[in-house]
Amino acid sequence: MGLGATRWPAVVTIRTVTVDLLDVNESTLESGVKIAPGGTYSEQLNDAGSFDVTIPYGAAGHDDVDVGILARFTVSGGIGVDFTGRVDQVDKVVASKDKARRQVRIQGRDWVSEWDDALVTPPMGIGSLPHTKIVRWDWTHPELDTSAWTEPVYLGSLFTADLDPLGAPAGPSPGAKDGWDPKGWPDTFTGWIWGDAVDGNDSHPVDDVCYFHLTLPTADGLLVPITTIDDTGQVAFDGAIIDAGQTPPAVQWTQAWASGMRAVTSGDHTVRVRAENRAVAGNPSNLGNPAAFAAVIYQPNVSELMEFDNVIARTGANTGASDDLTDGGQWRALHNPASPPGFDAPTAIQTQLDLVQADGFLPDWTVNAIGTHTVRDDITATVNDTLLSWLRQLAERGICDWRARPGERVLDVWPAGERGDFYTTPGSPPAWTGAHLSQVDVTRRR
Amino acid sequence: METVVRVENTERFVDVSDGGTGWKRAVAWSATDVPTTDGATQIGAAAAATFGVRDSVKVTAEDYPVWLSLGDGHSTFTWSGSTGLQRASARTVEIGDGAVARVSPTFQSPDEQSDARILLAVKRIATGLAGGRSAGVSVSVPRELSTGVPSGALQPVSVPPWSQSWVDVKEGPLWRAEDATVVTKTEVLCTGAGPPDDDVSVNVKVNGVTAVTVTLPQLATSFSILGSLVLAAGFVLQVETASIGANDPADMTDLNLTVQFTAAPAALRVDS
Numbered sequence: 001m002g003l004g005a006t007r008w009p010a011v012v013t014i015r016t017v018t019v020d021l022l023d024v025n026e027s028t029l030e031s032g033v034k035i036a037p038g039g040t041y042s043e044q045l046n047d048a049g050s051f052d053v054t055i056p057y058g059a060a061g062h063d064d065v066d067v068g069i070l071a072r073f074t075v076s077g078g079i080g081v082d083f084t085g086r087v088d089q090v091d092k093v094v095a096s097k098d099k100a101r102r103q104v105r106i107q108g109r110d111w112v113s114e115w116d117d118a119l120v121t122p123p124m125g126i127g128s129l130p131h132t133k134i135v136r137w138d139w140t141h142p143e144l145d146t147s148a149w150t151e152p153v154y155l156g157s158l159f160t161a162d163l164d165p166l167g168a169p170a171g172p173s174p175g176a177k178d179g180w181d182p183k184g185w186p187d188t189f190t191g192w193i194w195g196d197a198v199d200g201n202d203s204h205p206v207d208d209v210c211y212f213h214l215t216l217p218t219a220d221g222l223l224v225p226i227t228t229i230d231d232t233g234q235v236a237f238d239g240a241i242i243d244a245g246q247t248p249p250a251v252q253w254t255q256a257w258a259s260g261m262r263a264v265t266s267g268d269h270t271v272r273v274r275a276e277n278r279a280v281a282g283n284p285s286n287l288g289n290p291a292a293f294a295a296v297i298y299q300p301n302v303s304e305l306m307e308f309d310n311v312i313a314r315t316g317a318n319t320g321a322s323d324d325l326t327d328g329g330q331w332r333a334l335h336n337p338a339s340p341p342g343f344d345a346p347t348a349i350q351t352q353l354d355l356v357q358a359d360g361f362l363p364d365w366t367v368n369a370i371g372t373h374t375v376r377d378d379i380t381a382t383v384n385d386t387l388l389s390w391l392r393q394l395a396e397r398g399i400c401d402w403r404a405r406p407g408e409r410v411l412d413v414w415p416a417g418e419r420g421d422f423y424t425t426p427g428s429p430p431a432w433t434g435a436h437l438s439q440v441d442v443t444r445r446r
Numbered sequence: 447m448e449t450v451v452r453v454e455n456t457e458r459f460v461d462v463s464d465g466g467t468g469w470k471r472a473v474a475w476s477a478t479d480v481p482t483t484d485g486a487t488q489i490g491a492a493a494a495a496t497f498g499v500r501d502s503v504k505v506t507a508e509d510y511p512v513w514l515s516l517g518d519g520h521s522t523f524t525w526s527g528s529t530g531l532q533r534a535s536a537r538t539v540e541i542g543d544g545a546v547a548r549v550s551p552t553f554q555s556p557d558e559q560s561d562a563r564i565l566l567a568v569k570r571i572a573t574g575l576a577g578g579r580s581a582g583v584s585v586s587v588p589r590e591l592s593t594g595v596p597s598g599a600l601q602p603v604s605v606p607p608w609s610q611s612w613v614d615v616k617e618g619p620l621w622r623a624e625d626a627t628v629v630t631k632t633e634v635l636c637t638g639a640g641p642p643d644d645d646v647s648v649n650v651k652v653n654g655v656t657a658v659t660v661t662l663p664q665l666a667t668s669f670s671i672l673g674s675l676v677l678a679a680g681f682v683l684q685v686e687t688a689s690i691g692a693n694d695p696a697d698m699t700d701l702n703l704t705v706q707f708t709a710a711p712a713a714l715r716v717d718s
Contacts, residue, residue, distance in 0.1 A: 010661060014546060015513070015546070015547045016544065016545040016546055016547060017539065017541050017545050017547045018545065035545065037541065037542050037543050038540070038541070038542075039540075039541040040539065040540050040541065041538070041539050042536060042538040042539070042540055043516060043536065043537055044516075045516045045517065045534075045535040045536060045554075049536075053541065070487065073539070075513070075539075075547055077513075079513050082539070083539070108547075159630060159631055159672050159708075161631055161633070161670035161671055161672045162669050162670050162671065163486050163670070163671040163672065164672050165671075165672045165673055165674060170672065180469065181630070181631075181708070183600075183601075183602040184599070184600030184601055184602045184710045184711060185600075185630065185710055186600070186628045186630065186674075186710040186711070186712060187674075188630050188631070188672040188673045188674055189628075219506045222595065222695075222714055222715065224595060224596055224714050226600065228598075247706070255599045255600070256599070256600040256710065257598065257600070258595075258596035258597055258598060258599075258600055259597065259600055260594075260595025260596045260597050261595060262594055262595055267611070278447075299715055303676075303678075304626075304713065304714045304715050305626055305628070305676050305678060305712045305713065305714065306626075306628050306710070306711075306712040306713075306714060307628065307674065307676045310714070377659055399519065403516070414517075414630070418517075419516065419517030420515055420516060420517020420519070420533065420534065421517070421518050421519055421520035422517060422518060422519035422531070422532075422533035422534075422555070424519075425519065425531065426519045426531070427517075429518070429519045429520050429521045429531055430518075430520050430521070431520070431521045431522070431529070432505050432513045432520055432521065432522035432523075432551070433521070433522060433523065433529060435462050437505060437522075438650045439505075440504070440505050441503070441504045441505075441524060442502070442503050442504075442523070442524065442525050443501065443502045443503075444500075444501050444502075444525055444687075445502070
C-alpha cells in the first residue's frame with residue numbers, strides 16, 4: 001500500500017504531554033503548566049536535544065520561570081517522563097496592551113547540557129604538578145588497576161666491579177644484563193628488571209612487551225628521573241608522557257636519559273613505563289638479546305647533586321624495604337598482556353565525573369553501564385574541553401552511545417551502536433508506512 | 447563520484463581509491479604510527495568505505511504504532527521508495543491543541559550507522575593488538591627540552607686517568623672538575639713486569655681528603671670498586687699511591703699503575 005492510499009488511520013492513539021517546572025534540585029515549582037500549541041522538544045542520538053515552549057499569560061507557572069530551572073515533559077499512555085530540559089533562555093513580554101501577548105517563552109536543551117558546565121580535568125586533579133594536557137585512558141592513566149601486576153624479575157646490576165659501594169664483594173651476576181652500564185648512568189645501585197626471566201639464550205622474544213608501575217611519594221620541587229630501556233619504550237608521569245623514546249631501529253639502553261621536571265607537587269605520583277624488545281640485525285637466532293628497563297629518580301633532599309641520599313626510587317634487586325640503598329622492590333610489572341591495558345568507556349567517563357564532582361561540579365549525576373563494554377586503550381580527552389563535547393567525541397569516534405535519562409540524573413552508556421535494538425537487526429520492526437504517515441522526507445548527502 | 451583516501455604513514459603517502467567513477471575528491475588521513483605500506487593501504491581501504499553518500503529520513507506521522515525510542519530499528523521508506531530497516535537517530539515531539547503530542551522521528555541509513563564502527567576498525571588495523579602493543583602510541587615524538595633541569599641523553603663525563611710508572615708512594619697531579627661529576631667506578635690496573643707480590647693501595651682524594659682507597663691485591667693486575675665519588679663543580683681530584691706494602695721498591699720500577707674512572711654528570715640543575 002503506497003503513501004496516500006488511505007489518508008486517515010482506522011485507529012488513532014492519542015497521547016498528551018504534561019509539562020512540570022522544577023528547580024535545579026528537582027523540587028516542583030509548578031506542575032501541569034499549560035503550554036501554547038506549537039511547543040516542541042526534541043531528542044538527539046548522542047547529543048543534547050532541545051525544547052521550545054510558550055506559557056500563555058495567566059497560566060500557572062507563568063511567573064516561576066527563570067534560566068537554570070528544569071522543564072520536565074511527561075507523556076501519557078504509560079510512557080512516563082520523556083524529556084527533561086534545562087532552561088537556557090527566557091523571553092517575556094512584560095507589558096502589552098493586549099494581555100494575551102504577555103507570554104513567556106522558554107527554550108533550552110536536554111539537561112545533559114549540564115555536562116557543558118564541567119571541564120575535562122587532568123587525572124591528578126587541578127593544581128597537581130606535573131599535569132598532562134591530553135588525558136589517555138591507556139597504560140599511562142594513574143587510575144589503571146595495577147593490583148594484579150607482579151614483582152619484576154631482577155636481571156642484574158648495571159655496573160660490575162670487585163667491590164660494591166658499601167665495600168662488600170659485589171654480588172654474583174644474575175645473568176643477561178649484568179654489567180652493561182649505559183653511558184652517563186649516575187647510580188651504582190641501579191639494576192635491570194623485566195617481567196620475565198631470560199631464556200636459555202640469555203634472550204627475551206623479539207617484540208616482547210612489558211609495562212611497569214611505581215607509586216612514587218615525592219616532596220615539592222625538582223624531580224629528575226633517569227631511565228633507559230632495552231630496546232625502546234616510553235615513560236609517563238601522572239598520565240603525561242615525559243619521555244617518548246626513540247624510533248626503531250635506534251635503541252635506548254646504551255645511554256642514560258633524563259626527563260627532569262622543574263616542579264612536582266608533594267604527594268603520591270604514578271610512574272609508568274612501556275618497554276619493548278626488538279630484533280637485532282644479523283642475529284636471526286635471537287641470541288643474547290634480553291629486554292630490560294632501568295631507572296633511578298632523584299630529588300634534591302640533601303644537595304643538588306646525583307648522590308645516594310637524593311635517590312628516592314630506583315629499579316634493582318628486591319632486597320627489602322629496610323635496605324634503602326639497594327632495594328628496588330616497589331616496582332610492578334605487566335608482561336605481554338593479551339591486549340594493551342586500558343579502560344572501558346563507562347569507567348573512563350566515571351573517572352572524569354569523580355574528578356569534577358570532587359570539585360563540586362555536576363552533583364547528583366551518576367554513570368550507568370549497559371551492555372558488554374570492552375576494555376580499550378584509545379579513549380582520550382583534551383583537558384579543558386567541556387565534558388559534553390567530550391561525550392560527543394566519544395560517540396563520533398565509535399566508542400560508545402550515551403544518553404541522560406529523562407527522569408533522573410543518570411548517564412546511561414552503551415557500547416557504540418547498541419542503544420536501541422537496531423544493531424540486533426530486528427525481524428519485525430515497527431513499520432512507518434501507509435496509514436500512519438503524513439509525509440516522508442529523505443535527505444541524501446555526499 | 448570517486449573518493450581517494452591519502453594516508454600518511456611514518457615514511458610516505460599512500461593513495462587508496464574506493465573504485466568509484468566520475469568526480470574525484472581526496473580526503474587526507476593521518477596514520478603516522480603505521481610503519482608499513484600494506485598497513486597504510488588497509489587503513490585507506492577501510493576509510494574509503496566510510497565516505498559514501500548517506501541518507502537521512504524524516505517522517506511526519508499522523509499516528510504511530512509505538513512510542514519511538516532512539517536507537518531502535520524501524521522500517522520506513524528509503525531514497526528509492528522501497529522500505530528498509532533504519533535506526534531512529536532523533537525525534538521531535540510537537541505539542542498541539544489540548545497538549546496532544548505528535549512525534550516526528552528521524553532515521554539514519556545503515557551506512558551512517560556503520561561509519562563509527564568502521565572508523566574504530568580502521569584504527570585497530572593501524573596499530574594491531576598482538577603482543578600487548580598499544581594502539582596509537584607513537585615513538586616519533588621528540589623530547590621536549592626543559593630549561594633548568596637535565597633533559598635528554600646524559601653525556602658521559604670524562605675524568606682523566608692517572609698513571610704512575612716506577613710505582614712508589616707519591617702524590618699525583620691535581621684535576622679540577624669543571625662540572626658536577628659523579629664517579630661511579632674506580633679501577634686500578636697494573637701492567638709491566640708482572641703483578642706485584644703484595645698489595646698496592648691508591649687513595650683518591652677530593653679536595654685533599656681521601657674519599658676512597660682502592661687496593662690492588664697481591665698478584666692481581668686489576669681491581670675495581672663501585673662509587674660513588676661526588677664532585678661538585680670546582681672540586682679537585684687527586685690520586686696518590688698510598689702504599690706498596692711489602693713489595694721491594696726495586697721490583698716496582700718496571701710496573702705501570704693506572705687508575706681509570708667511569709663518570710657521569712651529577713647536577714640536578716643545569717644552566718640550559
